Amino acid sequence: MEVFKADVAIVGAGGGGLRAAIAVAEADPTLKIALISKVLPMRSHTVAAEGGAAAVTRPDDSLDHHFNDTVGGGDWLCEQDVVEYFVEHAHEEMVQMEHWGCPWSRKEDGHANVRPFGGMKIERTWFAADKTGFHMLHTLFQTSIKYPSIKRFDEYFCSDLMVEDGRCQGVLAIEIATGEFTLIQAKAVILATGGAGRVFRENTNGGIVTGDGMALAYRHGVPLRDMEFMQYHPTCMPRTGLLFTEACRGEGGLLLNKDGYRYLQDYGLGPAEDKPRNKFMELGPRDRLSQAFWHEQQKGRTIQGPFGSVVNLDLRHLGEAYLRERLPQIYELAEEFMGIDPAHTPVPVVPGVHYTMGGILADGKTASSLPGLYSVGECSSVGIHGANRLGSNSLTELIVFGKVAGVEAAKFAKSVSISNPGAIQKQAEAAQARALGVVNKSNGTERMAVLRNEMAQSMEDGCGIYRLGTTMQATCDKIDELRQRYKNLKLEDKSKVYNTEWLLGIELGYLLEVAQVIVYSAINRKESRGSHQRLDGFEERDDVKYLKHSLAYYTGDGAPRIEYGDVKITKSKPGTRAYGAAGVKADADRHAEGADNG
């Protein structure tokens, strides 16, 4: 087995991993960085983010506004000290990206432009047309080439973490081209592997979004926090789940039911006005909009399309020229994938799974409970999203906390040395045998696609926009069963060169464990908060019992053990979460009581 000795190993080369790598390189150019990614960096799923990245920019905005939007948007399940750090450092990271060449859209005077986004009081979303994630990713990737201390392991698949002496000391990776294993020793490891949206059926996520880092940390005893909170994005393409950015609504797009009626006004988001107004109607938060769709469907007011119920996203009034400038990719998706010209025809949309709010438990500086292990981005739960993420906070999270992770991991790496390389080598050999066990099995009978589809369907049934104890229990049982059946997985491909079936098999193991965490965390949370909404007697938020983070611990073959942890409240006491006119009133009441921090 090849051995590579790094100071810091980073798994995942999307926005978070690349930003972390650059931060390590800038912190100390003598530190050797291994940047491991199962795809070429520019394929990472950051590429698909569309709408933009939030940072307080305008003179009429304030850090308190961004803080309040985020904490209220997260239904008070955010770590408030971490949110404070986040909003304070967002703008400088946008400027840093600008210096590195990110093609931010501009105002006539040459300054970066900002657009409105859901749940945000003031326009603060920096954007590069509707390909913001794409441009941020390519900018970071291309900039990373400047730094000779970053050694990339492109198309290397991480199959395990090396934990020796009570701390994380490296990773084991498979070179996809050859099937050979490389042990990457490292004094600190950063996981930046993205979310787990592929546990669901209809989702916006790329095929690579399989919860790898979450499952790896979890298996080594690090808890996964708040995993029941899965975000449904309200405007996705029917059947494929491809995303129509929230910027469609930021730019003035409307949501209409079968009668052409702006139905959001019936769900506490109104009144409906001609001009877009921040935190009203279409500019409400994602959880509320997806929930409104569900209610419209129940009332029979959605449109019956070939792939089920839909509502219309109406962009026609914006005109072709404006749409081509601000939403070129959306235009292209509608035209090429659906045969619809959005300047002339409303686009049918449906909610789809989009984002994993929870993740690997991390403190405000991205450190996990396992010394030497850090996490950043969607795989991580650093604490800023709570029970519902606001659109345009996640791209900002990548760069704000990517930098923190890099700086912290560099500091840690300089304070320790690799202990007991012999024991680590032995561990690597055992991990190699386990990974090979997935492919070398000769008597498997379970077809991978069947297990995957059963999982995704069951997760959609049990952990959808609205949840019931009975269906969640059925999903718990199903996922338990699938984990058993997975042991009997049958793979046809026995080769070593680019054996993608083998990697899909390992990924399915990751997915199933993460799915199990999601559903067990969900069934145990007997309240409704943010994206976790129940209809079986727990319809209200219960701050007495559940103003708590759920923490899922690995127990091997069985179900996860669910514990609860405190939520850090600094300056915003939990209050009524309201939008539209009701939101204006709630804000005024809070202000009068002094419950807010404004």
Add this chain to the structure above:
Amino acid sequence: MADTEKIIEIQVLRYRPEQDKEPVLQSFKVPFTDDMSVLQGLQYIKDFLDGTLSFRWSCRMAICGSCGMMVDGKPKLSCKTFLREYYPQGLRVDALAHLPIERDLMVSVEDFVTKLESIKPYIIPKEPRTLEQGEYLQTPQQRDMYEQFSSCINCMLCYAACPQYGLNPSFTGPGILALMHRYNADSRDGGQAERNELGYADEGYWGCTAVGYCSEVCPKGVDPANAINQNKMASAINYFTRFITPGGAEK
């Protein structure tokens, strides 16, 4: 849109280096609906007919650049090429032309990545600026000068299209030359002179014979031929300027 399922024949050029001496065609019958992409057809094969078929994909929405391949001889992103366009006659899928096949529909990306790394694809500031000074000012017009060239998704379809690259892989090639132009044309950048050494070399802009197929196949509306043309002009002016500038010929 959804309709009754039809069956389409997909022929795939297979190459498994551990067992095939040379690439072989294999045919699959795939049930499909009109909304299904070629990529979804391949996924069906992998899921239900032959788990050994290998190809790259991820985003499914024409932005990650993974799933380029030849569909009936033309370079395409398989995620936004639809099976219905090939019905009822069927289609043939091969790995991208001009690039070494690693396995099945997967080609080597090494040459492309090495070239990308070689051209200093990052801002070399004209005037360094601290974070405290805020962003560089850049008008929408200045942004327009390079924006389309920054939209390259590195899918390499233009390499599969370029006859010159097919003949001579040392040619830098359309996508990377467009990327070089993207930075040179950025008002924040002052690295043009450093990059021009590569651009003006034989393998650079002048390696292009102006066929223009690269721009035609680009799935993102990037126009590498245009980038190359602009630079040939600049390069020619630069060349002749040497003779009329005092001391220029020694440069």
